[in-house]
Amino acid sequence: MDDTQKPKEALIAEVHALREALRRNSADLDQFAYVASHDLKAPLRGIANLSQWLEEDLGPRLGEESRRQMELLRGRVHRMEAMLDGLLEFSRAGRASHAPETVDVGVLIHTVMARLPDGDTARLEVGTEMPTLFTERLPLQQVFLNLLSNALRHARGEGLRVRVEAREAQGFQHFSVTDNGPGIAPAYHEKIFAPFQTLVARDKVEGSGMGLCVVKKLVESRGGRVWVESSEGATFHFTWPRRIEAERS
Template sequence: MDDSQKTKDELLAEVQGLRRALRQNSADLEQFTYVASHDLRAPLRGIANLSQWLEEDLGPRLSEGSRRQLELLRGRVQRMEAMLDGLLDYSRADRARHKSEPVPVDRLIHETLERLSPGPPARLEVGPGMPVLVTERAALQQVFQHLLSNALKHAGREDVRIRVEVEPTAGFHHFRVADDGPGIAPRFHEKIWNPFQTLVSRDKVEGAGMGLCVVKKLVEGRGGRVWVESAEGAGATFHFTWPGSEERIS
């Protein structure tokens, strides 16, 4: 075996070692996130319960201002729990893989919106040509759930209109989720994909700020792309490409 072949073998062994280390680090991070999330929930629930007991024990002696402060405290606890849930979703996004199955995307989108239970004024339009994709149902549903939830949450009104469209591209399907909400200024188009990012105060729009970074990780972890087109006051269109062969219905 010559020196060049030894070098190739050594490089291959090094690459394989790095891959094993990366997988182990990823597994360790997921385990740490799970344990930290689990261990933090107990004291958070204790804080919420204690505030509720104080409110009940003090009863009429509690001023309206103090009552509002206790309600605010419980709201902060709920926010922290939502952030922990978001961290868990994020840590699992590129690791949890499911068997591919035929997924009627039109039905998946409607089922996802029903789970979000928006008010009757909200409207969803699904464009023609939605495929039956052979893909990971849970992952694709999670992407749509975050994008639809994001549109509903940030609309600022109940009669938001959301339209989902698709077009096939080479090896992928290009989906667009558009809304007629307040839009996003171009200077924030990159920032919104980072963890814990919100463009408005959480006192106005409650959220953990993890949804879009989970979407990005899910999509890119499967070889796709995700981006946004928007301007302030002109709604937003979220684009993503998703792999999966299309099942032909005879």
Template sequence: MKLSVKLFAGFLLISLLFTAVAIVNFRLSEDVIENTVWVSRSQIVVRNSASLQRNIIDMETGLRGFLLNGNETFLQPYLQAKDQLPSLFTETRKFVTSSPEQTEKIDDIIRLQQNFEKSYAEPLIALKRSDTLDILDFDSSTQLDSLVLGEKILIDSIRAAFRDFNAYEYKVREERRERLGSSINTTRNVSTILTLLSVILGISWAYYITRLITRRIMKMVNLAEEISRGDYKTKIIDTSRDELSQLSNSLNRMSATIDETFSELDRKNMELDQFAYVVSHDLKAPLRGIEVASRWVEEDMGTQLPPKVQEYLLMMRIRVHRMENLINGILALARIGRTNQIEEEVDVNILLSEITDMLSPPDGFKIDVQEDLPVLHTIRIQLQQVFSNLISNAIKYHDKASGLIKVRYRETDEFHVFSVSDDGPGIDPAYHERIFVIFQTLQERDAVESTGVGLTIVKKIVEWQGGTIWVSSEPGQGATFTFTWPKEAVEVR
């Protein structure tokens, strides 16, 4: 007999018993269903109410931000909320049609919101866009103050209306919830015996089926474990002729396909590495030629070379070096996790001392490293790249001639946690994600020489190791880059 027939017979018997339970429950569940539907509807109403309040707050916040600096970006929350409010109001009103009190309250809120939008928000936006808010005369200023005061009063009225709306909804919902609890208890007492019978039968049948197929399933599990360890040539021997036999054959074909795919992937990776080195060499050669040619021009012309041309030649060499650094950065980013590197014992104190000597920070900069840092068993060059990039960035982007850079450490159960902080200009929270994106810099490239690859390399190394990195910073308060390094090596495929 096929497994499908055995399973069907058992499930059919269980289904018949559950059908009997369902028929009994149906006769007792009308009140339960009614109250459940009402409670669910009430939850949607409260959720929509919260969404409406958030959108109205977004409108207010976006409006005030736009009025303060005139930047159209600040109007995005206002415009998005304006688009979403009609559908939310319509949906909420639909759910409260059975309650005249709530219908009246939501209608009042709709009128107040429309009044806020038409009588205050849109006029203020129009004034700001016409550049009249910055050059107001006395009468216009009085009008503006009146609009702003009216807008505040109206927003307070909307909040009060929402409080009344939600309070009424919670009160009625609690009454319905008590009725629902009573109905559920009654239904539970009647159906418990039949449900227990169904469960006993289901457990007995499940035990029978489990014993029937466990041995063959374990063969498939063992195959999957062998594949996960890299043995793609393993096979399952199954002489049965049922559905599980077909699955075994499919797993055997999958194993063979994975073996072929990984072999092809290894070959492609080797070709890609070779291509990267060739392209790197071919790109760097003309760059070096440009730099040499510019120096020849300076040597041949000597003092006859106009200052402006000397400036152009210097700018040319700077751009050539930037391009060469960018090529090196892209190659380093591509090689992370794709080359076999040996793990070793790394004393972080010694490593940071070497990094400090290598970076040679300018006079006025001090690097304060916490004592008694741990000894890690890890890939030295990768940890060195992370610290080097973070410390050199702290120096490079500092806005003063002197500064203090601190390296601190703590640990959790699973991670070593390092942080590199500075007392520089800081980073606006709006750019905390952007700085880890490749080629993204917060300053003009001509102001600070940067390829925009360093932090991308840091993030990729840390995540490849199984850790995370983030930045904590506010403008004018310096920046702290914190990253975690696993205590145990993470297997990455």
């Protein structure tokens, strides 16, 4: 018997069973991410502390090359901690819902930028059409935090410049974040949204490789989509539901 011949009750039962299986899988992922983020961090901190104590105990007897290796080891530990944090953030993204509130997106962008390293020295250009939305503040803030942080990490060393623009698009707000970095080859436009993916060696650009993956999950869980275009620099686009727009005063 194919699916078209199955009784309606049997199909409904299958749907419920699939939903329950997805719920259990999601719960397992949350538990794994929690364990990874909390239990695995303790031995990592121990490694970092031991290297610091060894360096202090040996003092001048520790050569420059050995000292450099100790710093490299601690850098690897911090990177692993960042990856574990990213894994936990990804497992939570899109699952938690927040009460909608009035959000002035222009103010939100400036607030996020001020929290970021190099955010106070970069040239931030915000379009004149920034909306005021009645929406979930924290998820939208996290999307901008990850995209702006990504832009600053990959923008050119001098003259950091980031531009954010917005326009309406069929029930959604279309946002774009553009940097003046080296750009992204078309072959990598999909790859960068996968977990733990970076296009630049982590020794050169720090990052967990989870930021864009989290952006994708947050945006898609709210019915939007995210994509990148690149020629001179890179432009990340995403759509976000407008819901109820508040009137500007």
